[in-house]
Amino acid sequence: MDIRLIKFLRKPKFFGTSDIKLWHHFLFWSIYFIFNTFRWTFIHDDFLLSLRTNLIGFPIHMFLAYLNAYYLMPKFIYRKKYVQYTIFIFLSLFIMLLVKFNLTYFLVSTDVMPEGPEVISTLTIGYAVQTMIGEVYVISFFTAIKLTIDWLRESSKLHDLEKRQLKTELRFLRSQVSPHFFFNTLNNIYSLTLEKSDQAPEVILKLSELMRYLLYATKKQRQDLTSEINCIRNYIDLERIRFDDSLKIDMNISGDLMNCKIPPMLLIPFIENCFKHGANKNIGEMKIVIDIHVDNDYMDFKVSNSIPLVNKEYVYPVKRGGIGLSNVKKRLELGYGKNDYDLKIFEENKMFNVFLKLKVV
Template sequence: MKKLSDIKRYQLYIWLVPAFLLLNLVADVIDDRTDFPRRVVNEIWLVSYLSVVNYYLLEYTLPKLSWKRFVSSFLRLFLYVFIFSLGFYIWRYIGLSLHIFSALGTPVSMEQRIGILIGYSLKSVAFFGIIRHIYNYIKLKQDTQQLRIASQQAELNYLKSQTNPHFLFNTLNNIYSLARDKSDLAPESILRLSKILRYMLYETSSPYTAVEQDLKIIEDYVALEKLRYDDSLRINFNYDLEDMKQSLPPLLLIPLVENAFKHGVSETREQPFVDIHLSIKNRQLLFIVKNSTGDRAGETNTKENIGLSNLRRQLQLLYTDYQLKVLPGDYIFTATLQINLASHA
């Protein structure tokens, strides 16, 4: 079975050969030469020879040339000098002998005829070589782009494979603390966890989901976290969305909410709170998560955890116009995410 690369090379020459033939015929028309039908046959005869020779020159001979094999490379090129000159003349003579090629115009000497045919050959080499180079350049850019997309998708999948278990691990810790204390809220927490798991199993495999789906998961997660605290925890979750069906990468927002509870509220001794605001207008997303902390601004460890670092990398891969700011304050931590949803990479 032929290699795919060979098939693609054949496809290139399938349209490249007629294009070169058409170019020569157009030149004949411009020169207003007589006997145009016979010239068409002559051009077909000459182009058929040069097409085969150029194919083997460009696809097999030139790629194998090397300074390490200088002698053999020189002999190969010298052979093509013969093929494009005297060999081309012999091909023309064979056409005359078979009454396929017609001698048109003023008779010239053999040396002059070979010189004319060499010019014809060089024109064909330039045409086939330049077009082939442009084709390979475009194909290389397309292959590079496809490889980049595949690489980015693989990295996104890897980041999701890290984020989801990390998120699940923290959630299980919450349920464990309730079960350890033999809390009556443990069954409710397991029910909410089952909803989150169902979403992670069946919805996060697709690249996008409706923003309302992520809102439900955030609400379930917030409710699950709230079970661990008494009435002293104040939670404010509000949103303003033009379209609840607006598409968004699944679980993109959850790391900021998770971070607010795990590294903020859990370390706050007095008046813990979490404020969450989401708005999407004219495809501009604004997501603000503000939470209490147990430290002053200068005492806060600004090193990002796996959730925030993964979020930053996902944003780099998904969008070209976004901004993620984390601002430690006095006993307050604010994370602000802005995305132009139309700037998808």
């Protein structure tokens, strides 16, 4: 026997591969042995003959099964060496055929195939073919069970890995929002302090509310929709300070918002882009319309902003390095099924529009 196979069989992990314990192997072969013994007992009408035959045959079954599943397949099939595998498996079957024939002949009966129509006391082609087919059946049955267990184990590992990766990526995407949002808000406070504006305390208060929301809400996978709307309102109030009457904001909320959940900071990037790519670049009257309506477990969110007059080549998505739209798309893909949301971005009547239909319960 190949010395590498001997070393492999000696390793403790041999019976622990694919989360299969030693007692699993013992139970499998015990049940199979008992079943086969009684099956051949009814065929031969001789329990002792069946018992002795199986005591000789089963060690051979087990050796070939383990040799194929744990050595030949990993060494040849998994490496796509099919010719070498075929040669070795037939060589193994032939050697085991000789061993079984001689053990049966000298220890059990000179009739090595008592179930046959005639007495067989020599190594015939018919005996060889039937015996090898029987061994192939046992090998295939055992290998199929092992491959199934391996596949289930790998599928479970892959599923767990995908879940951990999903949670990690979602946490990362949510954490991206906070620094970006605070950067803009702190700029607003800085401008007010330079002007010694009386609005500074109110702005700081609103910022503290936003900080409280971000510190606690973003740790959750879902947050109350009402909390998210309050966050939007605070954000709008903070941004409104930088603009005069030229900025018109119309926010409409309707429907039953109770028990509605939404990923935290999901809608803020859309609102933020209206100011960053609309109000900041617009000359003349600027209009932002925000509509939020909940009906039949779904939220319809629509935000529209005027197309900037000074930049005819305006493109809605945020500039390179920003998080905005790409972040939201990624979060929706990771956190929802395809039928749970619908995101559309389009231009209509000199307005850029974002429409998001999202399952909120």
